[in-house]
Amino acid sequence: xxxxxxxxxxxxxxxxxxxxxxxxxxxxxxxxxxxxxxxxxxxxxxxxxxxxxxxxxxxxxxxxxxxxxxxxxxxxxxxxxxxxxxxxxxxxxxxxxxxxxxxxxxxxxxxxxxxxxxxxxxxxxxxxxxxxxxxxxxxxxxxxxxxxxxxxxxxxxxxxxxxxxxxxxxxxxxxxxxxxxxxxxxxxxxxxxxxxxxxxxxxxxxxxxxxxxxxxxxxxxxxxxxxxxxxxxxxxxxxxxxxxxxxxxxxxxxxxxxxxxxxxxxxxxxxxxxxxxxxxxxxx
Amino acid sequence: xxxxxxxxxxxxxxxxxxxxxxxxxxxxxxxxxxxxxxxxxxxxxxxxxxxxxxxxxxxxxxxxxxxxxxxxxxxxxxxxxxxxxxxxxxxxxxxxxxxxxxxxxxxxxxxxxxxxxxxxxxxxxxxxxxxxxxxxxxxxxxxxxxxxxxxxxxxxxx
Ligand SMILES: Cc1cc2nc3c(=O)[nH]c(=O)nc-3n(C[C@H](O)[C@H](O)[C@H](O)COP(=O)(O)OP(=O)(O)OC[C@H]3O[C@@H](n4cnc5c(N)ncnc54)[C@H](O)[C@@H]3O)c2cc1C
Ligand code: FES
Ligand code: FES
Numbered sequence: 350x351x352x353x354x355x356x357x358x359x360x361x362x363x364x365x366x367x368x369x370x371x372x373x374x375x376x377x378x379x380x381x382x383x384x385x386x387x388x389x390x391x392x393x394x395x396x397x398x399x400x401x402x403x404x405x406x407x408x409x410x411x412x413x414x415x416x417x418x419x420x421x422x423x424x425x426x427x428x429x430x431x432x433x434x435x436x437x438x439x440x441x442x443x444x445x446x447x448x449x450x451x452x453x454x455x456x457x458x459x460x461x462x463x464x465x466x467x468x469x470x471x472x473x474x475x476x477x478x479x480x481x482x483x484x485x486x487x488x489x490x491x492x493x494x495x496x497x498x499x500x501x502x503x504x505x506x507x508x509x510x511x512x513x514x515x516x517x518x519x520x521x522x523x524x525x526x527x528x529x530x531x532x533x534x535x536x537x538x539x540x541x542x543x544x545x546x547x548x549x550x551x552x553x554x555x556x557x558x559x560x561x562x563x564x565x566x567x568x569x570x571x572x573x574x575x576x577x578x579x580x581x582x583x584x585x586x587x588x589x590x591x592x593x594x595x596x597x598x599x600x601x602x603x604x605x606x607x608x609x610x611x612x613x614x615x616x617x618x619x620x621x622x623x624x625x626x627x628x629x630x631x632x633x
Numbered sequence: 634x635x636x637x638x639x640x641x642x643x644x645x646x647x648x649x650x651x652x653x654x655x656x657x658x659x660x661x662x663x664x665x666x667x668x669x670x671x672x673x674x675x676x677x678x679x680x681x682x683x684x685x686x687x688x689x690x691x692x693x694x695x696x697x698x699x700x701x702x703x704x705x706x707x708x709x710x711x712x713x714x715x716x717x718x719x720x721x722x723x724x725x726x727x728x729x730x731x732x733x734x735x736x737x738x739x740x741x742x743x744x745x746x747x748x749x750x751x752x753x754x755x756x757x758x759x760x761x762x763x764x765x766x767x768x769x770x771x772x773x774x775x776x777x778x779x780x781x782x783x784x785x786x787x788x789x790x791x
Contacts, residue, residue, distance in 0.1 A: 351654075351655070351658070352655075357652030357696070357698050359698075383696065384676070387655070387695065387696065388675060388694060390653070391674060391676075391693070392674065392675075400652065402699065428688075451764070452679070452764025453745065453763075453764055454682055454690050454691045454742070454764045455764065458690055458694070458695065538763035539763045
């Protein structure tokens with residue numbers, strides 16, 4: 350299908366984009382890589398009056414190693430994120446989750462910021478940002494503010510980014526020396542997660558000393574499995590990892606859909622958490 | 634209307650386009666380059682794949698205006714005159730196609746894959762082509778074609 354007609358504005362800076370959003374009012378729509386937005390426009394599920402393209406704003410692109418953290422511009426493509434040496438060595442779980450998104454063509458254009466701002470309940474990067482306590486820098490006409498991951502994801506397709514605001518960058522605390530893994534469960538190539546589990550684990554003397562775990566597609570927003578994180582401390586065997594992972598379904602009330610009913614989702618949450626942690630920790 | 638300047642398969646074009654024009658429609662309808670085809674409405678099938686500034690993208694999931702200033706290669710621009718691209722030759726030799734509808738996208742995605750990884754394993758080929766669907770071949774001969782293309786391209790280096 351052909352999208353409904355709209356005006357197009359190519360923004361050259363964050364200020365430029367903010368001004369275009371303010372001018373466009375309610376029906377203005379920001380575009381990153383367009384890999385969620387163009388399909389939506391094509392199906393006429395959304396009909397903005399003006400599309401503000403921020404895909405060529407230099408300050409939104411790039412990955413900076415800032416000592417204790419890695420700062421990723423919102424407009425950095427999935428392809429750039431998953432191939433970045435600093436991301437691969439200090440944020441393996443993010444590199445893994447990003448490599449599992451869609452397919453090479455979509456990863457060439459889709460951006461980390463676009464995926465996080467879109468916040469599809471099935472998306473693979475939001476649970477990583479939540480588990481790793483990423484910090485989101487958001488720009489508005491009155492200046493910039495920082496939002497913690499725990500406050501960023503507010504509902505399906507709903508985040509702390511207001512309609513007149515722009516997500517500028519995401520800062521991830523570096524996890525040097527940690528193991529990481531993203532366990533994605535789906536039925537066919539290129540398909541979305543039925544459930545995905547992001548795990549990062551720090552080992553000390555053969556035992557798990559610290560763990561961070563986030564799940565996708567078990568509710569409207571990504572889920573932090575805090576009870577599993579606590580129960581894993583001290584675990585060194587697969588039996589202990591599996592026992593701790595039983596808590597992955599604590600406080601979950603997932604939905605049923607064509608892929609999985611509620612009981613099956615709860616089962617998958619437990620099994621895939623154990624699998625993901627075991628891989629991240631190198632325990633078999 | 635927005636002004637657009639793009640180079641497609643070596644020729645530079647300047648056109649006025651409506652912002653809502655998808656790149657694939659611009660290529661087919663404004664430039665008459667119909668080698669690139671549309672196979673779905675959901676950004677899944679990959680048959681519309683072209684190279685934009687050297688990397689594969691789905692031309693149905695990009696606005697034509699976004700391609701302003703870039704260089705595009707479609708299936709119609711991969712051969713060197715009458716000399717086929719090694720990936721094209723390999724698809725012919727290994728029967729990497731049946732109806733041929735997915736082939737423009739398969740060939741472009743294979744070129745992108747081999748650019749990034751000249752010696753892919755079978756698993757890497759299958760994963761690298763996950764954005765391209767084929768309803769006929771069962772993929773087996775497509776994988777063989779990419780393996781053969783890797784050999785042919787290895788031979789052309791030196
Ligand atoms: C066939 C297909 C399969 C896919 N499979 C997966 C998958 O398996 N897993 C997965 O996680 N994702 C998947 N995706 C989604 C893909 O990851 C998109 O790239 C991503 O969701 C959106 O990123 P984008 O930069 O293209 O955003 P856009 O499409 O440009 O924008 C998406 C939304 O975010 C907003 N936005 C964009 N940038 C910003 C910004 N800087 N600040 C504020 N708001 C912004 C836009 O206004 C829009 O509402 C798939 C998409 C397709 C088409
Ligand atoms: S036409 Fe199917 S992905 Fe572009
Ligand atoms: S050859 Fe017919 S779709 Fe691939």
